[in-house]
Amino acid sequence: MKKPGLQLTLQTSSLFIGFMVWVLISSLMPYITADIPLTSGQASIVTAIPVILGSFMRIPIGFYADRFGARIIFLISFLILLFPVFYLSIANSFLDLVIGGLILGIGGAVFSIGVTSLPKYYPKEKHGFINGVYGIGNIGTAITSFGAPIFAESIGWQGTIRIFLIILLLFAALVFIFGDRKETKVKKSMMEQIKGVYKNATLWFLSLFYFITFGAFVAFTMFLPSFLVDNFGLDPVDAGIRTAIFIIIATLLRPIGGLLADKFNAFIILMFVFIGVAFSGILLSFSPGIAWYTVGALAVAVTVGLGNGTIFKLVPLYFPEQAGIVNGIVSAMGGIGGFFPPLLLTAVSNLTGHHAIAFMLMSEFALVSFVIVIFMFYQDRVNVEGKIIEGVAEGMMITNKNKIIQHVNPAFTRITGYSQEEVAGNTPKIISSGKHDKTFYQEMWKSIHEKGFWEGEIFNKRKNGEVYKELLSISPVKNNVGDIIHYVGVFNDISSQKTDENNDKQKS
Numbered sequence: 001m002k003k004p005g006l007q008l009t010l011q012t013s014s015l016f017i018g019f020m021v022w023v024l025i026s027s028l029m030p031y032i033t034a035d036i037p038l039t040s041g042q043a044s045i046v047t048a049i050p051v052i053l054g055s056f057m058r059i060p061i062g063f064y065a066d067r068f069g070a071r072i073i074f075l076i077s078f079l080i081l082l083f084p085v086f087y088l089s090i091a092n093s094f095l096d097l098v099i100g101g102l103i104l105g106i107g108g109a110v111f112s113i114g115v116t117s118l119p120k121y122y123p124k125e126k127h128g129f130i131n132g133v134y135g136i137g138n139i140g141t142a143i144t145s146f147g148a149p150i151f152a153e154s155i156g157w158q159g160t161i162r163i164f165l166i167i168l169l170l171f172a173a174l175v176f177i178f179g180d181r182k183e184t185k186v187k188k189s190m191m192e193q194i195k196g197v198y199k200n201a202t203l204w205f206l207s208l209f210y211f212i213t214f215g216a217f218v219a220f221t222m223f224l225p226s227f228l229v230d231n232f233g234l235d236p237v238d239a240g241i242r243t244a245i246f247i248i249i250a251t252l253l254r255p256i257g258g259l260l261a262d263k264f265n266a267f268i269i270l271m272f273v274f275i276g277v278a279f280s281g282i283l284l285s286f287s288p289g290i291a292w293y294t295v296g297a298l299a300v301a302v303t304v305g306l307g308n309g310t311i312f313k314l315v316p317l318y319f320p321e322q323a324g325i326v327n328g329i330v331s332a333m334g335g336i337g338g339f340f341p342p343l344l345l346t347a348v349s350n351l352t353g354h355h356a357i358a359f360m361l362m363s364e365f366a367l368v369s370f371v372i373v374i375f376m377f378y379q380d381r382v383n384v385e386g387k388i389i390e391g392v393a394e395g396m397m398i399t400n401k402n403k404i405i406q407h408v409n410p411a412f413t414r415i416t417g418y419s420q421e422e423v424a425g426n427t428p429k430i431i432s433s434g435k436h437d438k439t440f441y442q443e444m445w446k447s448i449h450e451k452g453f454w455e456g457e458i459f460n461k462r463k464n465g466e467v468y469k470e471l472l473s474i475s476p477v478k479n480n481v482g483d484i485i486h487y488v489g490v491f492n493d494i495s496s497q498k499t500d501e502n503n504d505k506q507k508s
Contacts, residue, residue: 011113018111050107054108055335057105059112063324127317131313132254203329217308403487
């Protein structure tokens with residue numbers, strides 16, 4: 001495969017161009033509505049419509065990026081985008097804007113190409129940072145939000161759109177020349193990959209998280225230009241600059257979020273992210289003036305930027321074999337998360353005269369996500385502890401406080417011959433050899449309760465009836481108030497060791 005640095009630069013630049021094209025309509029909406037009369041509802045639909053295809057197409061594009069490589073999928077995407085860009089430049093009706101905007105969504109769908117392709121070039125310890133760097137391509141939306149109104153003032157919105165025809169052709173050529181023809185490709189079918197992941201709750205939790213973080217990013221990007229003009233009386237250029245600042249902050253913090261996720265526990269970072277989004281939503285729901293609205297919007301930019309980078313550290317970590325389809329599903333949910341808020345904000349504004357309910361809903365979704373992150377954090381810790389237990393060489397037996405066997409590890413099965421299913425629900429007597437009297441066990445349990453452990457040699461019996469000697473330690477596990485809830489026994493088979501010692505004594 002070609003140099004990782006070259007592919008990271010090329011694919012990030014390609015995402016940059018895709019996102020520049022993706023937000024053409026929303027960035028130029030004040031100028032478009034001056035020539036094409038639209039109701040507020042129609043304007044909201046036209047603004048949100050590119051997100052539809054930009055969301056749902058991420059699933060097949062992510063899959064095919066894994067199947068055919070980033071080079072061919074970026075190239076095809078740019079060639080397809082030539083049509084809606086040209087069509088929009090000659091649009092003169094609401095229907096024209098809907099048709100062009102729908103296909104324009106491919107510009108947002110290309111996101112799933114790089115997050116699927118680039119992790120192939122780097123070790124997993126860098127996946128968060130690399131996907132975060134790739135995500136900087138989101139700043140393309142800021143360039144269009146800032147630059148398109150300036151060009152529109154000089155050459156009109158139609159001429160501004162036509163500039164992107166040249167840009168798309170240029171980058172299609174760059175991808176064709178410098179794209180990696182030898183990228184590692186995955187040949188599994190789409191249905192096979194979907195069947196392997198759709199029942200996994202982690203997939204849907206990550207999708208919800210990205211629905212909130214990237215959805216908020218897209219929604220604010222699409223909604224801010226018109227919202228700032230209509231509600232605060234700003235001129236389109238000023239609104240574009242403010243929107244660009246929001247986008248730049250959220251985008252530049254994305255690799256920082258990925259880097260933090262590489263260095264620390266990603267779930268802890270997400271806890272801070274969703275608490276931040278929740279408080280920002282509460283602030284915005286009070287319909288503040290421009291100063292406090294700016295604070296709330298910038299707080300959203302910081303938190304969702306960190307969150308976007310963190311989430312795509314977790315995707316390749318949990319789904320290394322189905323990266324294409326999972327990246328597509330998760331990123332699609334993020335795009336869908338950006339589709340509904342503009343429509344919701346408009347509907348709420350028409351019904352109530354303000355946007356408080358919509359911003360409060362964002363806050364509530366963030367709080368729900370915060371609770372789920374806490375659950376996943378502790379579940380992850382339990383899973384790690386479970387893997388440690390499963391992987392140790394010593395046999396382990398875990399009972400409840402009534403000494404009923406709850407769990408044994410593979411080493412227990414290897415030493416005794418009994419499987420988990422055969423011993424669960426029984427007491428440790430199932431492996432008792434009968435060689436020790438009642439006093440032996442009384443002293444054992446006395447030591448456990450008085451000293452907190454017992455360790456010594458004991459004879460036990462395998463499933464095949466063979467008696468063997470083991471070195472056993474037993475400890476109680478207590479809860480926060482000091483009550484015993486489990487007993488844990490750890491042992492080694494030392495029968496062969498004892499045989500060797502006896503042979504050495506006989507020789508000497």
